[in-house]
Amino acid sequence: MAASQFFRLAERDRPVVRFAIDARPCEALAGDTLLTALMTNGRRLRLSEFGDGPRAGFCLMGACQDCWVALEDGTKLRACTSFVADGMRIITQSAVENDR
Numbered sequence: 001m002a003a004s005q006f007f008r009l010a011e012r013d014r015p016v017v018r019f020a021i022d023a024r025p026c027e028a029l030a031g032d033t034l035l036t037a038l039m040t041n042g043r044r045l046r047l048s049e050f051g052d053g054p055r056a057g058f059c060l061m062g063a064c065q066d067c068w069v070a071l072e073d074g075t076k077l078r079a080c081t082s083f084v085a086d087g088m089r090i091i092t093q094s095a096v097e098n099d100r
Ligand code: FES
Pocket: 056, 057, 058, 059, 060, 061, 062, 063, 064, 065, 066, 067, 068, 078, 079, 080, 081
């Protein structure tokens, strides 16, 4: 099984952004969306709050609402329309589940 769902084929010369997924140090490139950052560092965005398996986004353009992720501080972000930033700490449990 591959370590990531997405593989970067081009634009590899942008500055590196350091962030964390579930406390695991990861790297992305400046200008990556959170979705790209997560999927180049793993196989899913998050676990579904409805118990139907891992989620990886669907439309990739801000329409389907399938890609919400949470930061450790409780901020909720739509991964396909938000940019990764240095120091972000993403948790991949359900963003909805964290409201309970
Ligand atoms: S993947 Fe559809 S809204 Fe983000």
